[in-house]
Amino acid sequence: MTKLGRWALLIALVVVVADQAVKYWILEVLRLQEGQTIPVFGPFRLTGVWNPGVSFGFLQAHHDLVRWLLAAFSIGVAVMLGVWVRATGRPLFAVAVGLVMGGAIGNVVDRVRYGAVADFIDASPLHFPWIFNVADSAITIGICLLLIDMLRQDGRARPQGKAGGATGDAA
Incomplete structure (x- = not known):
């Protein structure tokens, strides 16, 4: 295993x-019980929600088959990302993948143990309608870092223009 993989x-x-x-x-x-809200500070509260879907309540899985398919899919994504990080050799990519993998696995643990994911971070007074958890936060930050990494790589992959900035052939 590579250093970045570790x-x-x-x-x-x-x-x-x-x-x-x-x-x-x-x-x-x-x-914290389902539906119970505890003020923390400012606009932040703890609100108990059991989420049978994926991040931010998407793809609700009220049936056991769907729950297990979501768990298998999450594990598959984590494994695929682990293999992908070995091929890139980019530190930012490794950090991003680690965040996404950890978040996916954290939510899989809940899905397997409880049949749903425990969500509790509530910032709805800031007009953010979803209740989420630490794993969701890691996934979101990881995806943002993946996008930044891809944009950086895209910028490096573009051919540099000749002196004067021209990038195309002379007409």
Whole structure:
């Protein structure tokens, strides 16, 4: 395994541990119930929601078959990203992949254990309608970093123009 591959796995592990530790605290220590809201500070609240879908409530999985298909798909994506990081050799890409993998695995753990994902971070007073969790945040940040990495690579891949800035053939 490459050094960047190890970094991606370490980041994924940190995300999974952080996600599950926070969910443990929310569910077992704080005992936040479905629909219960606790003000935290400013516009942020903790609101208990069980999400049978994927990030931000998309693709609701109310049937066991769909739940297991979502879990298998998430694991497949994590494995595919792990293989992909070995081929790129780019640090930002490795960080992004680690975040996405960790978030996907963190939510799979919930889906397998509970049949749904525990969501609780509520910023609805900021007109953000979704309730989410640490894993969703890692996935979102990871995808943003993947886009930045792709844009950086796209900029490097473009041919440089000749002196004066012309990039096409003379007519």
